[in-house]
Amino acid sequence: MRILIIGGGIIGLSIARDLYKEGFEVVIIERERIGRGASWVAGGMLAPQSEGLPINPFFDFCIQARDMYKSYAESIENDTDIKVDYWESGIFCPAYSEAEAEELKRKLEEYRKYGLTGGWLDRKEIEDAYKSLGPDIIGGVLYPDDSQVDNRLLMLALENYIRRKTMVKLYEGTTAVEIIHHKGKFQGVKTDKGLLVGDACIIAAGAWSGEIDNIPVFPVKGEMIATDIEPDDIDRVFFGSRAYLIPRKSYTRLVIGATEENVGFKDGNTVKGVLQLLNGLKDTLPHMVERNVQEFWYGYRPGTPDTEPIICEGKYENLYYATGHYRNGILLAPITSKLFVDLFKYGKRSRYFDIFSYKRFEEK
Numbered sequence: 001m002r003i004l005i006i007g008g009g010i011i012g013l014s015i016a017r018d019l020y021k022e023g024f025e026v027v028i029i030e031r032e033r034i035g036r037g038a039s040w041v042a043g044g045m046l047a048p049q050s051e052g053l054p055i056n057p058f059f060d061f062c063i064q065a066r067d068m069y070k071s072y073a074e075s076i077e078n079d080t081d082i083k084v085d086y087w088e089s090g091i092f093c094p095a096y097s098e099a100e101a102e103e104l105k106r107k108l109e110e111y112r113k114y115g116l117t118g119g120w121l122d123r124k125e126i127e128d129a130y131k132s133l134g135p136d137i138i139g140g141v142l143y144p145d146d147s148q149v150d151n152r153l154l155m156l157a158l159e160n161y162i163r164r165k166t167m168v169k170l171y172e173g174t175t176a177v178e179i180i181h182h183k184g185k186f187q188g189v190k191t192d193k194g195l196l197v198g199d200a201c202i203i204a205a206g207a208w209s210g211e212i213d214n215i216p217v218f219p220v221k222g223e224m225i226a227t228d229i230e231p232d233d234i235d236r237v238f239f240g241s242r243a244y245l246i247p248r249k250s251y252t253r254l255v256i257g258a259t260e261e262n263v264g265f266k267d268g269n270t271v272k273g274v275l276q277l278l279n280g281l282k283d284t285l286p287h288m289v290e291r292n293v294q295e296f297w298y299g300y301r302p303g304t305p306d307t308e309p310i311i312c313e314g315k316y317e318n319l320y321y322a323t324g325h326y327r328n329g330i331l332l333a334p335i336t337s338k339l340f341v342d343l344f345k346y347g348k349r350s351r352y353f354d355i356f357s358y359k360r361f362e363e364k
């Protein structure tokens with residue numbers, strides 16, 4: 001069975017790798033270079049609890065993905081000999097005001113009742129652990145099971161895997177323009193370089209997915225910066241409302257994110273975006289203003305109207321969508337991929353194909 005995958009981000013490449021391993025013929029269509037879209041831009045937090053997600057089927061999906069990550073990361077490392085720096089550092093969510101503290105404690109209680117871990121720490125319990133702590137921080141919640149991966153290393157590893165597998169057909173610099181169908185069935189993908197045919201197709205084109213098949217996916221722009229870091233600057237991710245701070249396990253950089261704006265595909269870093277991130281850093285760990293800035297960058301989360309993904313059958317038989325992962329696509333890559341292996345290899349259709357169907361928007 002020949003499966004065409006449109007988009008070489010973490011979603012497309014994870015599905016491609018897993019299906020290839022199961023013996024499927026895989027074709028990847030990528031407009032630019034694989035692994036350089038949102039998946040390269042991201043922070044790499046695996047943070048369903050720190051994100052404060054409501055308890056619902058999507059939250060369960062995220063928790064399952066978090067539980068899968070260790071073995072997902074190890075399996076990619078074993079296949080490629082490239083370390084992806086998965087790090088079970090836990091994530092600390094600082095409260096910069098009483099109102100934020102109340103909300104964080106309420107959420108913590110909700111998660112604990114649901115059987116998840118987490119604990120409140122007063123300011124005095126944390127301030128001695130760091131060289132400096134923003135004056136507004138009155139305490140915060142530590143979620144020990146939230147974690148992180150270095151998403152750039154992960155993308156390099158996935159890219160390495162795909163490039164080494166000569167049986168995976170990779171069309172880079174090739175734009176998918178239109179889905180070709182006949183009598184309600186998928187036939188092929190019209191690209192700017194010609195027609196590619198296959199037995200099935202998965203659209204995994206991130207924030208651009210809506211351009212290919214008119215599904216409600218749109219870009220949510222995010223800006224990021226990175227600074228130098230010393231090992232005793234910070235020992236885990238800080239996920240605050242003013243900024244999140246992600247020390248890489250290698251201590252080569254601190255990644256600081258992220259702004260969020262609905263401005264379409266408007267390129268560039270803005271002064272206000274960079275200022276917001278730098279102020280967030282200063283308000284959290286003030287001594288970090290002494291560090292050198294390494295880089296700033298931006299990208300586009302694949303958003304949907306209800307912030308949940310679109311993973312389901314498409315509008316024609318044998319067409320599928322795996323997109324709209326918004327703020328959690330790094331986290332959700334292994335579980336999204338598993339749904340397609342279960343479907344194609346075992347004929348097992350997950351209930352998530354109904355929960356995350358694009359039809360939920362049409363019904364509304």
Ligand SMILES: Cc1cc2nc3c(=O)[nH]c(=O)nc-3n(C[C@H](O)[C@H](O)[C@H](O)COP(=O)(O)OP(=O)(O)OC[C@H]3O[C@@H](n4cnc5c(N)ncnc54)[C@H](O)[C@@H]3O)c2cc1C
Pocket residue numbers: 006007008009010011012029030031032033034035036037038039040041042043044045046174175176177204205206207208209212220221222223224257258298299300301302322323324325326327328329330331332
């Ligand atoms: C600033 C920021 C921070 C983030 N932080 C986190 C985080 O901490 N944790 C987390 O889990 N998630 C995070 N995310 C979200 C995460 O990055 C995305 O949800 C995820 O990368 C989406 O993966 P993807 O493969 O769908 O898209 P992408 O990685 O964008 O890949 C899509 C690919 O499709 C290609 N493409 C587009 N159109 C076409 C076409 N017509 N034909 C062929 N190819 C096409 C693109 O060139 C691109 O390579 C963040 C995102 C941003 C922007």
